[in-house]
Amino acid sequence: MEKPRSELSLILRGVARDPLGLMGLIIVGTIIFCALFAVWLVPYDPIAMNIKDRLQGPSLNHLLGTDQLGRDTFSRVIMGGQVALKVALPAVFGAMAIGLTLGMIAGYGPKWLDNLLMLFFDTIRSFPTVMFALAVVALVGPSLETVVLVVMATSIPTYGRVARTQTLTLRNSEFILAERAMGASMTRILGVHMLPNIIGVLAVLAAMDIPTVIALEAGLSFLGLGVKPPTPSWGALLKDGYSLIRQTPWLVVGGGLPIILATLGFTFLGESLRDVVDPKLRKNR
Amino acid sequence: MVHYAVRRFGLALLILFVAVTVMFLMIRAVPGDPVQIMLGPRATPELQARLTAELALDQPIIKQLAIFYGNLLQGDLGIDVFSGRSVTSIVFQQLPHTLSLIFASIIWSATLGIALGAYAAAHPNTVIDRVTAAISVSFVAAPAFVVALLSLLIFAVHLQWFPAIGAGEGFWDRLDHLVLPSLAIGLSWVGYIARLVRASMLEVMGEPHIRTARAFGLSERRIVMIYALRIAILPVVTVIGVGMGFLLSSAVFAEIVFARPGLGKLVIDSITTRNYPVVMGSVLVSTGLFVVSTALADLINAWLDPRARAGH
Numbered sequence A: 001m002e003k004p005r006s007e008l009s010l011i012l013r014g015v016a017r018d019p020l021g022l023m024g025l026i027i028v029g030t031i032i033f034c035a036l037f038a039v040w041l042v043p044y045d046p047i048a049m050n051i052k053d054r055l056q057g058p059s060l061n062h063l064l065g066t067d068q069l070g071r072d073t074f075s076r077v078i079m080g081g082q083v084a085l086k087v088a089l090p091a092v093f094g095a096m097a098i099g100l101t102l103g104m105i106a107g108y109g110p111k112w113l114d115n116l117l118m119l120f121f122d123t124i125r126s127f128p129t130v131m132f133a134l135a136v137v138a139l140v141g142p143s144l145e146t147v148v149l150v151v152m153a154t155s156i157p158t159y160g161r162v163a164r165t166q167t168l169t170l171r172n173s174e175f176i177l178a179e180r181a182m183g184a185s186m187t188r189i190l191g192v193h194m195l196p197n198i199i200g201v202l203a204v205l206a207a208m209d210i211p212t213v214i215a216l217e218a219g220l221s222f223l224g225l226g227v228k229p230p231t232p233s234w235g236a237l238l239k240d241g242y243s244l245i246r247q248t249p250w251l252v253v254g255g256g257l258p259i260i261l262a263t264l265g266f267t268f269l270g271e272s273l274r275d276v277v278d279p280k281l282r283k284n285r
Numbered sequence B: 001m002v003h004y005a006v007r008r009f010g011l012a013l014l015i016l017f018v019a020v021t022v023m024f025l026m027i028r029a030v031p032g033d034p035v036q037i038m039l040g041p042r043a044t045p046e047l048q049a050r051l052t053a054e055l056a057l058d059q060p061i062i063k064q065l066a067i068f069y070g071n072l073l074q075g076d077l078g079i080d081v082f083s084g085r086s087v088t089s090i091v092f093q094q095l096p097h098t099l100s101l102i103f104a105s106i107i108w109s110a111t112l113g114i115a116l117g118a119y120a121a122a123h124p125n126t127v128i129d130r131v132t133a134a135i136s137v138s139f140v141a142a143p144a145f146v147v148a149l150l151s152l153l154i155f156a157v158h159l160q161w162f163p164a165i166g167a168g169e170g171f172w173d174r175l176d177h178l179v180l181p182s183l184a185i186g187l188s189w190v191g192y193i194a195r196l197v198r199a200s201m202l203e204v205m206g207e208p209h210i211r212t213a214r215a216f217g218l219s220e221r222r223i224v225m226i227y228a229l230r231i232a233i234l235p236v237v238t239v240i241g242v243g244m245g246f247l248l249s250s251a252v253f254a255e256i257v258f259a260r261p262g263l264g265k266l267v268i269d270s271i272t273t274r275n276y277p278v279v280m281g282s283v284l285v286s287t288g289l290f291v292v293s294t295a296l297a298d299l300i301n302a303w304l305d306p307r308a309r310a311g312h
Helices: A005-017 A019-036 A073-108 A111-125 A129-140 A144-170 A174-181 A186-222 A234-243 A250-277 A279-284 B002-029 B034-042 B045-054 B061-073 B087-122 B127-140 B144-158 B171-205 B208-215 B220-232 B234-242 B244-257 B263-272 B276-304 B306-310
Strands: none
Touching: A005 A019, A005 A250, A019 A073, A019 A250, A073 A111, A073 A144, A073 A186, A073 A234, A073 A250, A111 A144, A111 B002, A129 A144, A129 A186, A129 B002, A129 B244, A129 B263, A129 B276, A144 A186, A174 A186, A186 A234, A186 A250, A186 B144, A234 A250, A234 B144, A250 B127, A250 B144, B002 B061, B002 B276, B087 B127, B087 B171, B087 B220, B087 B234, B087 B244, B087 B263, B087 B276, B127 B171, B144 B171, B144 B244, B171 B220, B171 B234, B171 B244, B208 B220, B220 B234, B234 B244, B234 B276, B244 B263, B244 B276, B263 B276
């Protein structure tokens, strides 16, 4: 489903007019830029050790100092952004696609299917996210893929419920009834007529969901249950920083600030996007 | 009301049943011999045989599930692989630590959040309102474990105002140990609750009974404090109930960062030692806690606001 370009640029212009939205755009843009061109941006190899220069404070050589193995913290922060997005983007888009499909089916399909899917959503939601993640990691073992899958599984219900509610409110509107009267198939009604009316709200939800996902990945890596070393992840930086907290503050600062910045950026962007896409939602928050 | 309560708790039970069954099947679906996974490479053949018989792994899966539920209904969550103690007693020994942390976080953040939200709603579009809004958004964005680490760094390691590790002995010492962890967990809730209360307060202030109160010449202060706030804090109850899972998740991190005893610390320690019965027991108990608190929040909401009952 290709949206006309003018509409997209209209939305972006609306976001950029709002100061918070502009700030969000800049932060998110910077993070994506750094992640895309990380290889050329890092001053040092993020996993190259240099024991001689370990645990240094910030200097012109090492902007954020070095860790216990002499690795450059700044380079690890930049590369960490890549890891964060590598987890967050597939997880969020996967959850959105599955949640959207199931939600539309629940909203449009027969009542028993609706009840079944809602029970499914409620069940997944009934696990406290981190506890569920820990249980799965304990069983399957830590890896980047596990983190993506866990995050995806836990956020499907959010998208599903919203997609269902939207579908329910639309299913008896005149243009859908007209389509039905003309004998359009269910796939056509859902894909061509419902989808464009739901996708905006879900996109806003996704933008707001990305920080949660980034934080969860960082959290799991901090616990040593996410991305494996020596892969530079913000959570892994915090893990090292935590064990060395009495020797140097710079690892905790270097790992913590990008997480806070990323959360801020995506939250600002999401809030502003919501006001532009659907001003009605504003009151419900 | 009774009808609604029965239905809501029926749903909670059904959800819990499905969740627990899914978790049980998940453990069984993991490739490889569960006994080997549970006991790890350290296991002796006798230990393996004993556990196989204990878990009834030689029985068909339906029977295993029945045995599992039979034990669960008697409050038996299994046996710690290493110490041989009952998982139930281990988990319930740690639970109070986690609960006190969660309640401390809710109490301070809800109090501050409601106060800020009510003030912002009573003085909309002033500087303080704007500042509250900006701070709210920023705080909502801060993940609990990053706040925990930064506050550990600043207030415990550098300024040394508060203790860095443990849960403390005696009432005041315990309270002292609760400050930083509950700060980390509660911080993101302050802004969230403030925004929620502000929005619902503004809505309530436009309703007829407030207009009536104004017409009677009551003071603005009395109207806000007594008549409006009472209704405006309703959504907070629901949000806290539904947010229980989120609070539990934050508590896991706060317990690790501040080396506090509790459910989260128990789970992490058990994962590293591959003590699966304890991991599963803790996850089960926390899931149960979450399901019950969500149902309770719905019930309280339905009790306070009859419209919510009709909606179902």
